[in-house]
């Protein structure tokens with residue numbers, strides 16, 4: 222079923238009677254001009270690897286300056302969905318639009334933080350040089366980075382709270398610190414859409430809370446999609462939770478509380494096993 226792009230909150234029928242008991246973080250003020258297109262508009266998308274159907278008629282919209290949590294079991298298709306948004310994969314059928322354009326046309330406005338495990342940490346490079354790599358698509362130059370780019374990353378290093386690590390080699394960082402460096406690299410590109418693939422996988426719970434607070438703040442100026450296995454945190458900081466297990470079900474997070482999450486998904490909020 223196609224979902225109109227104006228529908229920001231779509232409740233799964235089985236979840237629509239979950240009681241609303243409030244969120245720990247209030248809604249942020251995010252005025253969006255009426256003519257701004259959805260950051261992501263996916264309609265009727267089916268994707269296969271060979272014969273294996275990974276996404277089956279998926280509809281998914283993310284509005285301008287909306288923050289959406291993407292959850293689901295291992296192998297449910299979350300990373301695949303992000304790769305379709307990035308234009309790295311093409312659907313077998315259906316349509317993917319990003320910021321009102323094709324994914325490839327919108328690519329320079331997308332910030333992507335890949336799964337931490339895929340990052341080669343032993344590369345001999347300093348934090349600030351990794352973050353400067355995020356400027357690559359915005360700036361053409363030979364030799365040393367222009368002053369404008371160096372200045373642009375100052376604010377980002379500060380925002381992500383890693384200014385003090387700028388000269389450190391990345392192989393001397395903790396997992397949580399490196400995660401922040403990768404987020405800073407994505408932000409250095411000044412994206413309008415930020416995609417984060419399990420950005421809190423390698424951080425402790427204090428670090429996780431502070432990262433989700435950052436994502437929540439970032440949604441004041443960009444759209445954010447964050448993959449996580451931790452429903453407990455997600456529900457405090459996002460507008461909606463999208464659950465992907467080959468098909469998509471969307472929850473209104475105002476209706477999700479720790480209790481309702483437990484009722485829906487069991488005690489193991491880190492391990493989500495459910496079938497639509």
Ligand SMILES: Nc1ncnc2c1ncn2[C@@H]1O[C@H](COP(=O)(O)OP(=O)(O)OP(=O)(O)O)[C@@H](O)[C@H]1O
Nearest residue numbers: 270271273275293294295296297298299300301302
């Ligand atoms: N390049 C590939 N070729 C073939 N199959 C693939 C490829 N990449 C992923 N898959 C399969 O597609 C399915 C979905 O993978 P995907 O990485 O999108 O899941 P996910 O929801 O992100 O999982 P996780 O939570 O474990 O990261 C899995 O069964 C995976 O094995």
